[in-house]
Amino acid sequence: MTDTILIADDHPLFRQAIALAVGRVRPDALIVEAGTLAAAARSAVEAADLKLILLDLKMPGAVGYSGIAMLHAERPSVPILVVSSVEGHAAADEVRAFGAIGFLRKDSDLATIEAAIAAALSGAALAPQQAGEDAPLETIRQEVAGLTPMQLKVLLAVLDGQLNKQIAHSLGISEATVKAHMTAIMRKLDVRNRTQAALVARSLGLDLRH
Known part of the structure; x- marks a missing residue:
């Protein structure tokens, strides 16, 4: 092939x-x-x-x-x-x-x-983590990288200031499903609410506008 x-x-x-x-x-x-x-x-x-x-x-x-x-x-x-x-x-x-x-x-x-x-x-390996890298920050980055495609879409919508109803409409899913995704996102990022989730994502540069 x-x-x-x-x-x-x-x-x-x-x-x-x-x-x-x-x-x-x-x-x-x-x-x-x-x-x-x-x-x-x-x-x-x-x-x-x-x-x-x-x-x-x-x-x-x-x-x-x-x-x-x-x-x-x-x-x-x-x-x-x-x-x-x-x-x-x-x-x-x-x-x-x-x-x-x-x-x-x-x-x-x-x-x-x-x-x-x-x-x-050829399958070249990732560059090794540099000395002095903040371990907790690296762990959070890995958690963000491990979100599912739909979870990422929900998180980006939250960063954009959308409410659950708006997110549900734009993604073609129910509000209950949006809430379920948010629960999973907050668990993975170890935060208690959507505002904290947005702050974590923003601190990592996920919404950095280049």
Whole structure:
């Protein structure tokens, strides 16, 4: 069966550039492109023999690092390599905290991108946790990364200030189901109410608008 590689980026020209790099590394791969987070999540679910996801953080439907968390929840065994123009020295550590295997800047040269794709496809291990990393914070990040796709959607809606009735309507589920998801989210994040859940998620940069 042909390996599938998902390229999720809202800029067609950059998708072409990444597709070129993929083609050089894995010429026989089936390349699937997505321009929004919703389309990427759909493709991640439907793609057969998905081997790698190449993801931009700045996509329609994505807020902060939510794209990584969402796609990781959909296909936890598939490596996610972030290729983005996000600034900040902490970006590489943050993307790993939410489930990605690594981070590349968009201005990296083609050879660097090709090498990273090849390493990801070969099953390169996650970079080790840096000395001095706050253990409780890392644990919470892992819990957020472990939320189900629907739980993430509910949490992002809470971050957006939506009430349970609004969340239920937008996601096509009942209010009782929203409450059940919120109960599970609060248990996983070890908080007592939705406000605390939102504060925890915000403190981790989940709603950081890049």
